Amino acid sequence: xxxxxxxxxxxxxxxxxxxxxxxxxxxxxxxxxxxxxxxxxxxxxxxxxxxxxxxxxxxxxxxxxxxxxxxxxxxxxxxxxxxxxxxxxxxxxxxxxxxxxxxxxxxxxxxxxxxxxxxxxxxxxxxxxxxxxxxxxxxxxxxxxxxxxxxxxxxxxxxxxxxxxxxxxxxxxxxxxxxxxxxxxxxxxxxxxxxxxxxxxxxxxxxxxxxxxxxx
Amino acid sequence: xxxxxxxxxxxxxxxxxxxxxxxxxxxxxxxxxxxxxxxxxxxxxxxxxxxxxxxxxxxxxxxxxxxxxxxxxxxxxxxxxxxxxxxxxxxxxxxxxxxxxxxxxxxxxxxxxxxxxxxxxxxxxxxxxxxxxxxxxxxxxxxxxxxxxxxxxxxxxxxxxxxxxxxxxxxxxxxxxxxxxxxxxxxxxxxxxxxxxxxxxxxxxxxxxxxxxxxxxxxxxxxxxxxxxxxxxxxxxxxxxxxxxxxxxxxxxxxxxxxxxxxxxxxxxxxxxxxxxxxxxxxxxxxxxxxxxxxxxxxxxxxxxxxxxxxxxxxxxxxxxxxxxxxxxxxxxxxxxxxxxxxxxxxxxxxxxxxxxxxxxxxxxxxxxxxxxxxxxxxxxxxxxxxxxxxxxxxxxxxxxxxxxxxxxxxxxxxxxxxxxxxxxxxxxxxxxxxxxxxxxxxxxxxxxxxxxxxxxxxxxxxxxxxxxxxxxxxxxxxxxxxxxxxxxxxxxxxxxxxxxxxxxxxxxxxxxxxxxxxxxxxxxxxxxxxxxxxxxxxxxxxxxxxxxxxxx
Ligand code: HEM
Ligand SMILES: [Cu+2]
Numbered sequence: 001x002x003x004x005x006x007x008x009x010x011x012x013x014x015x016x017x018x019x020x021x022x023x024x025x026x027x028x029x030x031x032x033x034x035x036x037x038x039x040x041x042x043x044x045x046x047x048x049x050x051x052x053x054x055x056x057x058x059x060x061x062x063x064x065x066x067x068x069x070x071x072x073x074x075x076x077x078x079x080x081x082x083x084x085x086x087x088x089x090x091x092x093x094x095x096x097x098x099x100x101x102x103x104x105x106x107x108x109x110x111x112x113x114x115x116x117x118x119x120x121x122x123x124x125x126x127x128x129x130x131x132x133x134x135x136x137x138x139x140x141x142x143x144x145x146x147x148x149x150x151x152x153x154x155x156x157x158x159x160x161x162x163x164x165x166x167x168x169x170x171x172x173x174x175x176x177x178x179x180x181x182x183x184x185x186x187x188x189x190x191x192x193x194x195x196x197x198x199x200x201x202x203x204x205x206x207x208x209x210x211x212x213x214x215x216x
Numbered sequence: 217x218x219x220x221x222x223x224x225x226x227x228x229x230x231x232x233x234x235x236x237x238x239x240x241x242x243x244x245x246x247x248x249x250x251x252x253x254x255x256x257x258x259x260x261x262x263x264x265x266x267x268x269x270x271x272x273x274x275x276x277x278x279x280x281x282x283x284x285x286x287x288x289x290x291x292x293x294x295x296x297x298x299x300x301x302x303x304x305x306x307x308x309x310x311x312x313x314x315x316x317x318x319x320x321x322x323x324x325x326x327x328x329x330x331x332x333x334x335x336x337x338x339x340x341x342x343x344x345x346x347x348x349x350x351x352x353x354x355x356x357x358x359x360x361x362x363x364x365x366x367x368x369x370x371x372x373x374x375x376x377x378x379x380x381x382x383x384x385x386x387x388x389x390x391x392x393x394x395x396x397x398x399x400x401x402x403x404x405x406x407x408x409x410x411x412x413x414x415x416x417x418x419x420x421x422x423x424x425x426x427x428x429x430x431x432x433x434x435x436x437x438x439x440x441x442x443x444x445x446x447x448x449x450x451x452x453x454x455x456x457x458x459x460x461x462x463x464x465x466x467x468x469x470x471x472x473x474x475x476x477x478x479x480x481x482x483x484x485x486x487x488x489x490x491x492x493x494x495x496x497x498x499x500x501x502x503x504x505x506x507x508x509x510x511x512x513x514x515x516x517x518x519x520x521x522x523x524x525x526x527x528x529x530x531x532x533x534x535x536x537x538x539x540x541x542x543x544x545x546x547x548x549x550x551x552x553x554x555x556x557x558x559x560x561x562x563x564x565x566x567x568x569x570x571x572x573x574x575x576x577x578x579x580x581x582x583x584x585x586x587x588x589x590x591x592x593x594x595x596x597x598x599x600x601x602x603x604x605x606x607x608x609x610x611x612x613x614x615x616x617x618x619x620x621x622x623x624x625x626x627x628x629x630x631x632x633x634x635x636x637x638x639x640x641x642x643x644x645x646x647x648x649x650x651x652x653x654x655x656x657x658x659x660x661x662x663x664x665x666x667x668x669x670x671x672x673x674x675x676x677x678x679x680x681x682x683x684x685x686x687x688x689x690x691x692x693x694x695x696x697x698x699x700x701x702x703x704x705x706x707x708x709x710x711x712x713x714x715x716x717x718x719x720x721x722x723x724x725x726x727x728x729x730x731x732x733x734x735x736x737x738x739x740x741x742x743x744x745x746x747x748x749x750x751x752x753x754x755x756x757x758x759x760x761x762x763x764x765x766x767x768x769x
Contacts, residue, residue, distance in 0.1 A: 012326070012734065013319075013326075013734075018247075027394055034394070034432045037429055042436055045462060047457070130449050144457055147458065178715075
């Protein structure tokens with residue numbers, strides 16, 4: 001049993017397990033570089049408009065809830081810790097602990113999404129969803145405020161999409177681990193998911209101050 | 217299907233006869249079969265783009281707009297650009313030749329992620345089909361550059377669908393790029409150090425870096441255009457509070473490097489072919505290798521040369537102009553080195569070599585005219601004229617497509633096990649060269665005289681030049697059709713190639729043609745530098761005399 005757990009499946013194109021594992025990890029890092037550039041385009045757009053409209057962006061950002069944003073920041077940071085624990089236990093082949101911390105990570109991710117959902121709902125009630133029903137006082141700032149909220153929804157929406165994908169992947173992994181599926185006998189799937197998850201957290205670490213903590 | 221037959225008549229196993237059901241192709245993870253899938257698809261899209269080009273040239277035969285309305289003309293040139301750039305030029309060399317050759321050249325059994333590789337083809341096809349669907353359902357008329365606010369607020373054509381198509385195609389190249397980077401880093405055969413890698417691999421490595429860094433930016437940018445269009449969010453449209461110049465910055469941040477995505481792989485092909493048919497090692501190997509990297513890096517710093525006249529500050533313009541001159545240096549380094557490689561070589565004028573020589577001449581013209589355009593004062597006169605059109609066609613058609621055809625002929629024996637017919641292949645190369653120059657040389661003159669791009673009517677006095685250009689396009693069309701026929705013909709009737717018909721160096725020539733499914737009977741071990749043509753040459757001479765001292769790899 002223990003022996004079986006240590007055994008990894010070697011794909012035909014690789015010479016040995018070490019090469020296979022390194023390839024997967026380099027591949028994941030490369031993918032994360034594309035993700036950084038993907039968000040980078042959006043961040044650049046945001047920064048250009050913020051520099052040009054500091055005043056109105058400041059006004060608009062007061063409609064965001066700093067407590068909720070701060071709470072979510074803590075949630076995600078904690079989830080990074082629990083994800084690190086998951087990876088740690090999976091490297092040691094301790095299935096129960098691994099599963100436990102994976103589930104905790106998922107719970108935290110879902111908490112984040114629920115809070116985000118409440119925030120979006122508030123914006124909806126306040127008429128801050130860009131489009132025909134957008135309302136903003138004072139009216140002469142409406143256009144730029146709408147730009148702020150367009151970017152707010154685009155950036156946090158894309159981030160939330162990444163969180164959702166993370167939750168889906170973790171769900172699949174959790175099921176596979178629970179049924180002792182051979183494909184998750186080694187630590188690579190969890191390791192890769194961990195890298196992805198830390199990336200998602202880091203994006204939020206930039207989003208929170210940029211959107212919620214605009215100085216006057 | 218072509219099947220290599222061993223001497224005593226029994227059929228050898230290879231990747232082509234490893235399975236012949238349709239499913240065995242659609243579900244394959246063999247990089248060589250995926251390359252063939254890509255070969256068929258990019259050829260089809262090339263045909264579509266080519267037909268659209270012929271329509272453009274037909275319309276421009278006469279000064280009046282008599283074949284189609286202005287609106288339809290806009291659609292035709294836009295779709296020509298979209299198909300050629302996103303569906304043909306960007307994937308052509310990496311996804312066909314690169315896919316086939318990268319694992320072979322590094323001595324691996326496959327790419328690092330074979331399933332991701334197959335996924336990239338499916339994503340490419342999905343993007344291609346969506347773009348095609350957009351074309352038949354009204355088309356797009358924004359130009360391949362999708363400039364807002366026209367694209368986001370005014371155009372009534374299928375902008376959103378086309379953008380979704382381009383977005384998907386972008387992700388298919390990202391998949392390919394990730395695969396190449398990991399494979400080149402982690403899967404090189406024993407002894408294959410970085411400086412023993414063929415320059416084709418260096419070129420593909422640099423290309424992959426650009427793909428991975430640049431494509432996501434254009435993906436998010438185009439997505440924002442689509443979002444602005446669908447939800448009326450003001451991101452780029454000034455009427456909604458946005459800034460169209462920002463779009464141009466983001467777009468060209470990718471799309472200038474994208475031109476190097478198109479040309480660098482071709483440069484990789486040139487290095488291989490020029491060394492083989494000059495029987496010499498590539499002059500200044502390290503310079504050629506690092507110039508690829510330099511192009512990848514500097515290429516990211518010059519995007520502003522597309523915006524000299526569109527509202528960028530004069531000082532930014534000066535800096536971008538200077539940097540654009542800088543990026544020409546590594547390109548020139550390559551040209552000098554290839555020329556020096558041929559110097560005193562034993563040059564064989566095979567069809568691939570003819571394409572290489574065509575490439576050298578045309579790329580130099582394309583690159584030098586790029587410098588005209590990168591000079592602030594001249595660009596004000598030449599921006600948005602046929603001069604620009606001629607410039608980029610010299611590089612993309614004269615450079616990339618020549619490189620692609622050189623590579624396709626050079627590795628055709630490896631891919632199929634059969635030789636292409638040399639005589640007619642040389643003839644086609646000459647027709648393409650003549651047709652190409654007849655098409656695009658007059659366009660430099662037209663642009664200099666002031667003919668703007670993207671118009672379908674013009675003053676009478678320019679008709680002669682336009683007629684020349686259209687005649688050239690017809691000739692070019694013939695030149696492109698020929699290879700389709702003789703290459704298909706060669707699948708059954710070509711002479712058997714054997715493992716190494718050119719006497720070339722490189723691991724891909726050390727295995728069967730066509731190779732077996734996992735490329736090598738046993739993992740090769742590399743003991744010498746690349747392009748050791750002279751060693752082998754001496755060896756042959758020495759072997760007949762005193763006996764070889766250096767060991768064969
Ligand atoms: C020697 C390096 C090069 C320089 C200095 C250069 C310079 C330029 C400049 C300044 C322009 C803008 C002209 C204008 O719009 O007024 C331009 C346009 C263009 N270049 Fe180059 N170029 C170089 C290489 C390439 C390469 C290698 C390719 C393609 C493989 C390429 C493809 C294009 C294309 C497609 C356009 C037109 C874009 C459009 O639709 O507006 N260039 N080039
Ligand atoms: Cu450019």
